[in-house]
Amino acid sequence: MNAIAPAGIPALHGSSLDARRRGRELAELADGIRVDVLVVGLGATGAGVALDAATRGLTVAAVDAHDLAFGTSRWSSKLIHGGLRYLATGQLDVAHESAVERGVLMERTAPHLVHAQPFVLPLTPLVSRRQAALTRAGLLAGDLLRASARTSRGTLPAPRALSAVETRHLAPTLRATGLRGGLLSWDGQLSDDARLVTAIARTAAAHGARVLTHTRALSLTGDGALVRDETTGAELRIRARAVVNATGVWAGGLVDDIRLRPSRGTHLVLRSADLGNLTAGLHIPIPGETNRFALVLPQHDGRTYVGLTDEPLDGEVPDVPEAPETDIGFLLDVLGTALDTPIDRGHVIGAFAGLRPLLDTTRADGRTADISRKHAVLTSPDGVTTIVGGKLTTYRRMAQDALDRAVATHRLPAAACRTASVPLVGASSPRRLAHLDAPARLVQRYGTEAPALHALMRRHPHLARPVTPDHPTTVAELHWAVHHEGALTTSDLLDRRTRIHLGTEHRDTAERAAQDALSASVAETA
Numbered sequence: 001m002n003a004i005a006p007a008g009i010p011a012l013h014g015s016s017l018d019a020r021r022r023g024r025e026l027a028e029l030a031d032g033i034r035v036d037v038l039v040v041g042l043g044a045t046g047a048g049v050a051l052d053a054a055t056r057g058l059t060v061a062a063v064d065a066h067d068l069a070f071g072t073s074r075w076s077s078k079l080i081h082g083g084l085r086y087l088a089t090g091q092l093d094v095a096h097e098s099a100v101e102r103g104v105l106m107e108r109t110a111p112h113l114v115h116a117q118p119f120v121l122p123l124t125p126l127v128s129r130r131q132a133a134l135t136r137a138g139l140l141a142g143d144l145l146r147a148s149a150r151t152s153r154g155t156l157p158a159p160r161a162l163s164a165v166e167t168r169h170l171a172p173t174l175r176a177t178g179l180r181g182g183l184l185s186w187d188g189q190l191s192d193d194a195r196l197v198t199a200i201a202r203t204a205a206a207h208g209a210r211v212l213t214h215t216r217a218l219s220l221t222g223d224g225a226l227v228r229d230e231t232t233g234a235e236l237r238i239r240a241r242a243v244v245n246a247t248g249v250w251a252g253g254l255v256d257d258i259r260l261r262p263s264r265g266t267h268l269v270l271r272s273a274d275l276g277n278l279t280a281g282l283h284i285p286i287p288g289e290t291n292r293f294a295l296v297l298p299q300h301d302g303r304t305y306v307g308l309t310d311e312p313l314d315g316e317v318p319d320v321p322e323a324p325e326t327d328i329g330f331l332l333d334v335l336g337t338a339l340d341t342p343i344d345r346g347h348v349i350g351a352f353a354g355l356r357p358l359l360d361t362t363r364a365d366g367r368t369a370d371i372s373r374k375h376a377v378l379t380s381p382d383g384v385t386t387i388v389g390g391k392l393t394t395y396r397r398m399a400q401d402a403l404d405r406a407v408a409t410h411r412l413p414a415a416a417c418r419t420a421s422v423p424l425v426g427a428s429s430p431r432r433l434a435h436l437d438a439p440a441r442l443v444q445r446y447g448t449e450a451p452a453l454h455a456l457m458r459r460h461p462h463l464a465r466p467v468t469p470d471h472p473t474t475v476a477e478l479h480w481a482v483h484h485e486g487a488l489t490t491s492d493l494l495d496r497r498t499r500i501h502l503g504t505e506h507r508d509t510a511e512r513a514a515q516d517a518l519s520a521s522v523a524e525t526a
Helices: 019-030 044-055 084-088 092-109 129-148 164-170 193-206 248-253 325-336 392-410 430-434 440-459 475-484 490-497 507-525
Strands: 034-040 060-063 114-122 160-162 182-190 210-212 215-221 224-229 235-245 263-271 281-285 293-298 303-307 348-356 376-379 385-388 466-468 471-474
Touching (some): 019 210, 034 224, 044 193, 044 392, 084 129, 092 129, 114 164, 129 182, 160 164, 193 490, 215 235, 235 392, 248 348, 248 385, 263 325, 293 325, 325 348, 430 440, 440 475, 466 507, 475 507
Parallel strands (some): 034 060, 034 235, 114 281
Antiparallel strands (some): 114 182, 160 182, 263 348, 281 293, 293 303
16 A cells, blocks of 8 residues: 555644644643643543633643543444433433433534434334323423523424324335334434544643543653553553542442442444344343334444343443454344334344443442432542543543542642534544535535545545445545544454444454555554
C-alpha cells in the first residue's frame, strides 16, 4: 500500500490526535508539569470531564489504560433516549435529565452523530388492550418530556397509533396473524457510540487537553497518579490539583469503598437483510414483564442490533465482557414472539455485551434491572472525585457534576460550565450537513470533516475501496483514524474507530489493512 504524506491529511484546528502528539505530551508530564485536573478513564464521561475542564480554562490531562471508548461506552444500544422507561418507574428527575441531554446532543453539540429514529411497538396478541393503552399514554407523556426539554417538534416528531397495514409497511417481518396495529414513537440514535467518545475527546484536545490513551493509572491520590505508558512500559508521575476517577465499572479498583453492582447488557448482531431491511426500529415486549422491551435497532452498515438484557455480573470485572449463550438464546426467543421470519442461532453473526456501572443500593438478591440509573459523585478521604452510575445519554451532565465537585473540593479557579453549547468536532446544522460534498454515510460519521476525507479518497483512489467486502468502511478511514483520531493499534482501528470486527467474515483482510495504515504512519514520521 502506498504511504500517505502527512500533508495529504490536513490538520484540523488542534483537534487531531496521533502518536507524535501523545509522545510530546507524555514527555511534558514526565518533566513535572502540574495540571489542574487529571481525568482517569476515557469513556464518554471521562472524555466529557476533560472537555468540560478544558473549556472552563483549566489545564487537563486525561488517561486511559486502553483506548477511547474501550469499556462500556462502545457497548451501548447506540440510543440517545428521552428517559421514557424512567418516567414509567416514577424517576421523574432522571427522565427529565435524559430528555434535556438528548436535546442538547441532537440540536446543539452532535447533530451529525445523533438523528431521529422511528420505533414501532407492534400490538401483538401478547400485548393486551390495557397494556397498549398504558403504553400509548406513556408515549404521550414522553412527548411532553420532549416539550419540557425544549426539543423542537422538527427534531422529534409526535408519537401516534398505526394501523396493522402501516405497521407491516414499516416492519414487513412482523407476524401478521393477530396484529392489531402498532404504536409509533421517535428517539435519538447514534451513528456510533465510540465515535461520539472520539469526538468528545478530540474536542477536548482542541481546547488544550492532553488526551493520552494506552496510559494506565497504577495508583491514585488526591494530587495525582502513578501511570505507565503501555506502549513502552515507562512509568511516570502525573501531578494534578484535582483527580477525577471516571473508570466506570473499574472505579473500585482505584479508589477504596466504592461498591458497584455491574449489570450486563447483551446485544446480538444480525444481517439487516435477514430481518427484511427494517425502516424503523422495534420495541418487542418481553413476555411476563411490565415496561421492558427488546430493542431491534437497524444500523447504517447493513447490520441490525437486537438487545437488551439486564443481568447482574458475578465475580471479577473483565476488560472485555462476553455475551453468554443464555443471553443470546433469551433474545432470540423474544424475537420469535413477534417475527414471522424465523431467526435462529445460525443468523447471529456477532454479539457483544456491556457492563453498566450501577451504584450498589440493593440487597444482594435484588435485580440490577431495579437499580436506579441516576449517577452519583463521590469524594474519597484524600480528595479523589469519582463519578459512577448514569448512562450514555447523560454523560455531559455527569461530567459537569463531577467537575463541579472537584472544583469546589480543591478550590480551582474555573469558569462556569458551557459544554451544553460547545459543538463537538464535525458538528453543524442539519441544513449545512445535508449540503456537504461527501457521501451521506461519511457525513453521518464525520460531519463537517467528511468532505476532507472524501477529497482524500478522490486524490488517492486506492484508498476509496472498502476494507472488507462485507463492511462499507474504506481504507482511507483507517488512515484518517491514525492521523486524526489517536488510533495506535489494529484493535483501536477495527474495534472502536470503525466496527469492522463486529461480525465480519474477513478478519484477516481487515487486520492486514489496519497494520498497513499503522505502518504507513510510522514510515512518515521516521
